[in-house]
Amino acid sequence: MELQRFNEPIAFRAHVGAFLETHEAENCVQIGMLTTRSLIPSADPIYCATVVDGAAIQAVAIMTPPYHLLITPAAPSAAVDLIAHDLAGEAVMVTGVMADPATSLRFAQTWQDVRGGGFAPTMSERLYRxxxxxxxxxxxxxxxxxxxxxxxxxxxxxxxxxxxxxxxxxxxxxxxxxxxxxxxxxxxxxxxxxxxxxxxxxxxxxxxxxxxxxxxxxxxxxxxxxxxxxxxxxxxxxxxxxxxxxxxxxxxxxxxxxxxxxxxxxxxxxxxxxxxxxxxx
CATH class of the missing domain: 3.40.630.30 (Gcn5-related N-acetyltransferase (GNAT))
Structure with missing residues (x-):
């Protein structure tokens, strides 16, 4: 697997849109964030990354500091680890993570391994449609x-x-x-x-x-x-x-x-x- 970074949110939206929309409800926050960036251009920092296996996207990660990192559902463990290691090399504060329970826990554990510190559950939510x-x-x-x-x-x-x-x-x-x-x-x-x-x-x-x-x-x-x-x-x-x-x-x-x-x-x-x-x- 390989991690790819994107600097331009609008181009990133075009690249990952079809992947996100296959599970539109589960990815509604990520889609909404990227759509908002296209409606309201901003100079605020944003982290945009995909993990791919060949040509197939395995995971998408988005973060607008100081808000929590978002990772798409059911991301493979190897993809989650790549995201954690990539962010660990950045001079940016990662305040937390929001994802499905398994993905969220995997990232938190890997983040603790690579950056130290601890983590604590702050909210368990249910998405409705x-x-x-x-x-x-x-x-x-x-x-x-x-x-x-x-x-x-x-x-x-x-x-x-x-x-x-x-x-x-x-x-x-x-x-x-x-x-x-x-x-x-x-x-x-x-x-x-x-x-x-x-x-x-x-x-x-x-x-x-x-x-x-x-x-x-x-x-x-x-x-x-x-x-x-x-x-x-x-x-x-x-x-x-x-x-x-x-x-x-x-x-x-x-x-x-x-x-x-x-x-x-x-x-x-x-x-x-x-x-x-x-x-x-």
Whole structure:
């Protein structure tokens, strides 16, 4: 096997697109990242690599520091080891890895061998796909798109989501940049659930794939939970995306949260695969 590096994300997308799209749901994050780079050119660093056996791609790896490394599912152990050794020679911080459980563990163990330090599991997730929304009733409120007037609330809620779900803190400049994308780019959208004029939940979409769109984040403040607002919002947002021409919607849930796994299945999301995240120490 041989590892190949690419310096240009758009050319890389053209090279690996067919491989990634054979498992479009499982690779929705990687496809979405590369599509976003084509929509929004950036000088930020990105690591793009394939491992090939002859002409056949065996694995694809993408990383935009400081975010975790992404490796395509079911990568052969030898391919994972090549990626680890290649990154070990770079002056870049690898903060963690996100992949299917076996691939993620293999990379974490090899990374520990070649770079030292430790690793710890930080999140176990399940990927879901939806092709048809099961209608729900009995939830008060309606969905609406965000406006500039919502920015102060969005800054606080997006920061709260990041801290609660991922344990990380985003500075306000990063959050404002995300809100700008939601307000100006068609591939990104942020919607609110409103009850009698009060905003009670948010849900976003981003990361377009050839046939789908990824939902997330989804957030309801603790004091407003238990009323079905997030479920209703995700159902309406998913239906809007399907009606607009998408064949599928994708989303990730925390496997340790049985409530979120249940509510999304109730509106038509079906499990695709599991993902394990390790953080390096």
């Amino acid at each position: 939806l092709a048809r929304v099961i209608p729900i009733t009995g939830v008060a409120g309606r969905m609406r798109a965000i406006s500039e007037a919502d920015r102060p609330l969005l800054v606080q809620w997006l920061a709260d989501f990041e801290q609660e779900a991922l344990g990380t803190a985003l500075d306000h400049a990063q959050i404002h940049h995300r809100i700008d994308r939601y307000l100006t780019l068609a591939a990104f959208g942020l919607y609110l659930w409103e009850v009698d004029g009060e905003v009670v939940a948010l849900a976003a979409h981003s990361g377009p794939t050839p046939h789908g769109m990824r939902i997330g984040p989804v957030y309801t403040p603790p004091g407003l939970r238990g009323h079905g607002y997030a479920r209703a919002l995700v159902a309406d947002l998913s239906q809007m995306l399907l009606a607009g021409g998408r064949q599928f919607c994708f989303l990730f849930t925390d496997l340790t949260n049985p409530t979120s796994n249940h509510i999304y299945q109730a509106i038509g999301y079906t499990p695709v695969s599991d993902v394990q995240v390790y953080r390096f120490t």
